[in-house]
Amino acid sequence: MLKNLVLALCLGGLSLSACAVQNEPAAAATAAVTPAVREMVQKAIRSLAPNINVDVIEPAPMPGFYQVIASGQMLYISADGKYMMHGDLIDLGRKQNASDDAWARFRKAELAKVPESERIVYAPANPKYTISVFTDVNCGFCRALHEHIADFNKEGIAVEYLAWPREGLVTTAGGPTPTYTEMVSVWCAKDRKAAFTAAKQGRPPAPTTCVNPVKDQFNLGVRLGVNGTPAIYGPDGRTLGGYVTPEQLLQALKQGG
Known part of the structure; x- marks a missing residue:
């Protein structure tokens, strides 16, 4: 994985989070993303990890670099292709994470491609907000979050679940992980919502x-x-946290506009 490879090359990183939205344009000192730039960035990254998929390349908020999302990692590649940084970019003047906007745009666009029919949805009649939640049926915090599902709906929040078995998909022996198998059975159940809630309560569905x-x-x-898990994303693609109470989630959604 690129993450492990990059971390092995870096001494460490600074990680901060911020709720404020930053909409400043990318630094003009970095050239536009031309086909030549894309080739340079992909070549630089694949010199370290040949099988990595590059999802986003755009001018970085700081001069002389491109901001890149690849295999779930935020990277910064110098315009000459000689240097790479990994992790969040902090705007010290604003005391904000300057990487948040790029992540939010990417997540919003990608989540919009997932049909509602492939999610497990708990929604009030006329939701004020809709959130996407990557979840694991055996995760303690995920189970605690789901206990509040009626309260989320009462506050006007629609919760749309996506599957994310924390064990991964395949065991070291090569077979499917137990949680992956269980979550497939949930998604294949006649009544997904009933099977999902039962699994959250420790009653897995019949294998199917x-x-x-x-x-x-x-x-x-x-x-x-x-x-x-849980990993909660707002309608704008921004991270809203892991386990949160209905009051905390509503406040975060209001702050995001």
């Missing part, structure tokens, strides 16, 4: 299989930077 989106949703989560 069908054409299902669990693998695709897990891989999507990896591309979006999910590294734990």
Whole structure:
């Protein structure tokens, strides 16, 4: 994985989070993203990890660099292709994470491609907000979050779940992980919502299989930077946290506009 490779090359990183929206244009000192730039960036990244998929390349907020999202990681590549930085870019003047906007745009666009029919949805009649939640049926915090589902709906929040088995898809022996198998059974159940809630309560469904989106949703989560569950994203693609109470979630959504 690119993450492990990059971390092995870097001494460390600074990680901060911020709620404020930053809409400043990218630094003009970095050239536009031409086909030649794309080739340079991909060559630079693949010199370290040949099989990495590059999702986004755009001018960085700082001069002389391009901002790149690749395999769930935020990278910064110098315009001459000689240097790479990994992690968040902090605007010290504003005390904000300057990487948040790029992540939000990417997540919003990618999540919009997932049909509602492939999600497990709990929604009030006329939702004020809709959130996307990557979840694992056996995760303690995910179970605690789901206990508040009626309260979320009462506050006008629609919750749309996507599958993200924390164990991954395949065991070291090569077979499917137990959680992946269970989540496939949930998504293949006649009544998904009933099977989902029962699994959250420790009552897994009868094993079954069908054409299902669990693998695709897990891989999507990896591309979006999910590294734990629950992972909650607002309608604008911004991260709203992991386990939160209905009051905390509503406040975060109001702050995001």
